[in-house]
Amino acid sequence: MTVRYDVEAHVARVTIDRPAVMNAVDLATEAELQRIWKDIEQRNDVRVVVLSGAGDRAFCAGADMKTPSASPPLKGVDYWAAAREGGFGGIALRETLDVPVIARVNGLALGGGFEMVLGCDIVVACEEAAFGLPEALVGRTPLDGGMTLLQRQIPFRQAMGMLFTGQRVTAARALEMGLINEVTPRAGLDIAADRWVEQILACAPLSLRAIKQVVRRTSTLSPAQAQAVRLPAVIAALQSQDADEGVLAFQQKRKPQWLGR
Numbered sequence: 022m023t024v025r026y027d028v029e030a031h032v033a034r035v036t037i038d039r040p041a042v043m044n045a046v047d048l049a050t051e052a053e054l055q056r057i058w059k060d061i062e063q064r065n066d067v068r069v070v071v072l073s074g075a076g077d078r079a080f081c082a083g084a085d086m087k088t089p090s091a092s093p094p095l096k097g098v099d100y101w102a103a104a105r106e107g108g109f110g111g112i113a114l115r116e117t118l119d120v121p122v123i124a125r126v127n128g129l130a131l132g133g134g135f136e137m138v139l140g141c142d143i144v145v146a147c148e149e150a151a152f153g154l155p156e157a158l159v160g161r162t163p164l165d166g167g168m169t170l171l172q173r174q175i176p177f178r179q180a181m182g183m184l185f186t187g188q189r190v191t192a193a194r195a196l197e198m199g200l201i202n203e204v205t206p207r208a209g210l211d212i213a214a215d216r217w218v219e220q221i222l223a224c225a226p227l228s229l230r231a232i233k234q235v236v237r238r239t240s241t242l243s244p245a246q247a248q249a250v251r252l253p254a255v256i257a258a259l260q261s262q263d264a265d266e267g268v269l270a271f272q273q274k275r276k277p278q279w280l281g282r
Contacts, residue, residue: 022038022053023037023038023039023047023050023053024036024037024038024050024053025038025075026057026060028066031066031067031068031069031222031226032067032068032069032070032071032218032222033061033067033069033070033071033120034070034073035054035057035070035071035072036072036074036075037050037054037074037075037080037081037110039075039085040074040075040076040078040079042082042085042087043074043078043079043081043082043128044074044076044079044080044081044082045082045083045085045086045134046081046083046110046133046134047084047085050085051111054111054112055107055111058107058111058112058115058118061118061120062117062118062119066281067120068120068121068221068222068226068229069121069122069123069218069222070118070120070121070122070123071122071123071125071214072112072122072123072124072137072141073124073126073127073214074128076127076128077127077128077149077207078128078129079127079128079130079131079134080124080125080126080127080128080129080130080134080137080138080150081110081129081130081133081137082131082132083109083131083132083133083134083135083136084132084133107140108136108165108166109132109133109134109136109137109140109165109166110133110136110137112137112140112141113133113136113137113140113165113166113170114140114165114169115140116237116238119230119234119237119254120229120230120233121142121143121221121229121233122140122141122142122143123141123142123143123144123145123214123217123218123221124137124138124141124143124145124146125145125210125211125214126138126144126145126146126147126152126192126201127147127150127207128147128149128150128151129150129151129189130150130151130152130153131151131152131153131154131155132153132154132155132156132163132167133165135152135153135167136163136165136166136167136170138152139166139167139170139171139174140170142233143202143217143221144200144201144202145201145202145203145205145213145217146195146196146203146204146205147192147205147206147207147210148192148193148204148205148206149192149207150191150195151189151190151191151192152189152190152192152195152200152201153183153187153188153189153190154167154171154183154187155187155189156187157186157187158187163184168184171183171184172184173240174200175198175199175200176198179198192204202217203217223276225258225261225263225264225266225267225277225279226263226279226281227254227257227258227263227264227281227282228258230254230257230258231254231258231259233254234253234254234255235247235250235252235254235255238250238252239252261282262282263277263279263280263281263282266278266279266280
């Protein structure tokens, strides 16, 4: 199996497991990632996802140039026109996954690998990590989320500097640019990621789903228009037992016991 996937204590851990090729995504890996995201979307017990790559070299080096991520292999306009649900790795442009996703970046995140990071909600990286979209250097373009996501997440000129040159930025620089949330020594990467997991699990799961659904699905609207949208996750959170539990726990000075309903 090219991707490890397990769920325990409301946490789904998804790890691309191809360290020999820097966790590059081939056809089998793409298919498995798509299956995993769909499984998580159908589950009620998953409250947060941690996405990572195996080994110490790379989070994901993008598409496997030797073993294509499309069948039959597509080039140019044909690749651009082909349906690729959710963008690269099924996550870069995915709008139907309403639980928080943490990218645990253990090394290089390049091309499609960086697009996957851009599709996550929280990013924790080790000091050796680096990020880049090198497509223009090899006559290609970041079609699966890079061009559309990067310039929405950091200042325009910083985004264009990366897109026009294919340059890599270090984890420290990515933190300065606002691309990631935290940089940590490699030995502390799991501790840092788990800290974010714990903080997320302390919140009501339906509230988190509502927040993510609003943020992801109304970003092109004006604030007033977004406020007026009655999204299903928001209604579910407002009508939930957890909404009452949160207030009661505060009044009783105890930790809430979230039921997810």
